[in-house]
Amino acid sequence: MLLAGGAAFAASPAEANTITVTVTDLRSHDGVVRACMTRVEAIFPRCIRDPKSHRTVVPASSRVVIRFDNVEPGEYAIALLHDENDNGKADRTLGMMPREGYGFSRDAKVRMGPPEWRDSVFHHARDPQVMTIRMRYFI
Template sequence: MKRLPLLVFGGALTAMAAPVAASEVTITVTDLRNTKGVVRACMTTKEDIFPKCIKDPASHRTVVPAGEKVTITFKGVKPGNYAIALLHDENDDGKANRALGMMPKEGYGFSRDAPVRMAPPKFKDAVFEHGEEAQSLTIKMRYFL
């Protein structure tokens, strides 16, 4: 059995232990019905809590002013499988307002434009893979009322 020089072996260990590069995810939000309030965005890898990723302390979250053109950039995103939830919080009260207790009054959107039926989409319908390269996504804001 041939022995590898210690220097080469040590270098291989260093390469294997190198941290995974983080990059950016940029979201372009389309079809806002007005420029009132803010757009709340959160991105998580946690299937069991999606779309309420505020329960994930490692999630990426931000709030930006609503406008004719809304762009959101999450920096330092490690490779993995993520899902994004958006809320057009028109009255900026920090919650998704509902009519008759269940129908959303404000806009919402999800990565992969995951369909909304009688409830928010499942993680598997909104999930996308993020690698080491910067990534751009477009999410259409939808309104029930």
């Protein structure tokens, strides 16, 4: 059972105000997956700067499911990092290209830097929400 947002994900039906994310295409089971969900466009994807963000860390495995509980209705974006060496940061090669996996809500693509807010943002109502985010790797 993986813990996320202070609650366990189980086979029971999703509760209102939950967002459940299935992460696909991890290249290894090394390290952890760091997830951060924010409502603040100005700091995305570095949502750790948002004290009201929803954040969690789960072990990388063959099935990664992240559940954010008690999510207020509104506009959100999610950023994921496959921190393969579990050092707490996004490692880069040549100072700017990511060495580890990343993913964003709405499967937003990375071009010359992280995706724009408008490409990642989604609306959350009070109903349970389920989504899939694919992990991508530059190298």
